[in-house]
Amino acid sequence: METARFGKNVVRVIRLDRDQTGKYNPVVIHEQDTKKRKRSKGPLGVVDRAVRNLADAQQAFASSYASRHDESNSDSRDGWIKDFPVNVFRAQQKGLKKLRLSRVLDI
Numbered sequence: 001m002e003t004a005r006f007g008k009n010v011v012r013v014i015r016l017d018r019d020q021t022g023k024y025n026p027v028v029i030h031e032q033d034t035k036k037r038k039r040s041k042g043p044l045g046v047v048d049r050a051v052r053n054l055a056d057a058q059q060a061f062a063s064s065y066a067s068r069h070d071e072s073n074s075d076s077r078d079g080w081i082k083d084f085p086v087n088v089f090r091a092q093q094k095g096l097k098k099l100r101l102s103r104v105l106d107i
Contacts, residue, residue, distance in 0.1 A: 006030055053099060061095030 006013065013030040040048040065087055072083040080087070 004030065006032075008032075057095045057099035060098045061091050064094040065091035 004013075010030065011032045011034060012028065015027045015029050016024045017027050019025055039045060068083070068087040068091060069080050072079040072087060076082070
C-alpha cells in the first residue's frame with residue numbers, strides 16, 4: 001500500500017478503528033514533526049542564508065563539473081582537457097543558478 005502524502009499544514013491524521021467490543025481506538029496514520037528548527041535573526045540571518053546558499057552553489061558547480069569531466073573522459077582519450085572550457089562554463093551556469101540574489105535574500 002502506498003503511503004499518503006500530506007501538505008505542510010497537516011500535523012496529524014488519525015483513523016478511528018472499532019475493536020471487537022465496539023469501542024473506537026485511534027490509529028495514527030501520519031504525524032508531522034512539530035519541532036521547529038532554530039534560525040538566525042536579523043543581520044546574522046541574512047549572512048547565514050547567504051553563506052549556506054554559496055555553499056550549495058559551490059556544491060552544484062562541483063558535482064556538475066565532476067560528472068561532465070567523467071563523461072568527457074569516457075568519450076575520447078584526454079577528452080576532459082579538450083572539453084575543459086565548455087565543461088567549466090556549463091557547470092558554472094548551474095552553480096550561478098543556485099546563487100541568485102533572490103534566493104539569498106528570500107525575496
